[in-house]
Amino acid sequence: MKPDNQGRARLDDVERAHLVDPSDASYRIGRWAPSPDLDELVRRFWVPVWWVPPGAEAPQRVLQYPVCLIVVSNTYARFYGVVTGLSETVLTGDGWAVGVMLTPGAGGLLTGDVGTWTDRHAELSEVFGEKGGDLERAVRSAMAADPGREETQRAATDRIEEWLRSYLPLDDDGRLINAIVEYVETDSSVVAVAQICERFHLTERSLQRLTRRRLGLTPKWLIQRRRLHEAAERLRERSGTLASLAADLSYADEAHFVRDFKTVTGMTPRRFSARFG
Incomplete structure (x- = not known):
């Protein structure tokens, strides 16, 4: 925890946004900060791995921050604009995702006009063309070995960092x-x-x-x-x-x-x- 402006201990900034059901044990999430040179573009990475029983669902509800997201999973690869209401993702089966919480200023740098993406998402290949497809393939290749191991997950986020560096510096x-x-x-x-x-x-x-x-x-x-x-x-x-x-x-x-x-x-x-x- 870190203190707020009144000196009170407060939750991690992701935890206060995640409206988690404390009884839900269907997933595990690894989180870490970016390399120092990407501090202006990335707030953090998060890598959930889940195992939901057949026929069941595990909804994940988040009060999103004013940032865009990049998420590559075992079934999709998307760019998300800011969701002004409640963001919900329903987990089913077994799977994984590698997520990037961008900084507020990074979305516009990557897309030109981030306002057109408010409450919208699209496949990376639609937003970034072949460059988006390259990122999807790189992350899936890195996660192929063993998605549950932190070493595998960090290899995947390393690939994302390499991809993002081409957008530096922030304006x-x-x-x-x-x-x-x-x-x-x-x-x-x-x-x-x-x-x-x-x-x-x-x-x-x-x-x-x-x-x-x-x-x-x-x-x-x-x-x-x-x-x-x-x-x-x-x-x-x-x-x-x-x-x-x-x-x-x-x-x-x-x-x-x-x-x-x-x-x-x-x-x-x-x-x-x-x-x-």
Whole structure:
């Protein structure tokens, strides 16, 4: 865990986004950071390996961060834009995937206009042409030996790093977006778009244009998503009342918070919290 701006220990930034069912033991996930030279393009790699009994399903629900993803599995190879609602992947049978969580600024660098990919995904070959097909083949070749071994998984992410290096360096707008998102995600006192504008010396119109172009999102969405991530983390701890949590997250009242949480996750805060009882 790492502290938030108020000094409290907080979950890993992936764990607070993953609305995991604590009773689900159908998968194992390896996670690690990129090589230092790719810090501006990659937040982390994650490699799930799963084994779901025949006829059963294991849905994985995630409140995605404002980033694009690249995922190569044993059955598909895709580029994902940001999912503005709840992202759900249903695992069946036995399988594996090698995932890349890009930085906020990287999506636009790779695709030109990341806004066209909001709430969409496509095969790598459609997005990147032959270059995407090359990446798919390289990852599958590396994972062929034994997908469950970390050495195999790291060999696969090494192939992805080699592929991504051709896009370096990140441009100035990409660095600015990375800084803006980090500011919103790590400072829970940020509850208004005007605070972002003041911190980065931008007009609201300039900020809106920048986030639309490089994230496919609005600044307001960034703030709401941070609040919901924090809510999911706090609800796991099952401490305090919903009214106090809503107040801590700067909601006008408990009803507004409950409505936001249920609209995006499909669960009431009480139902989500009860899973961790």
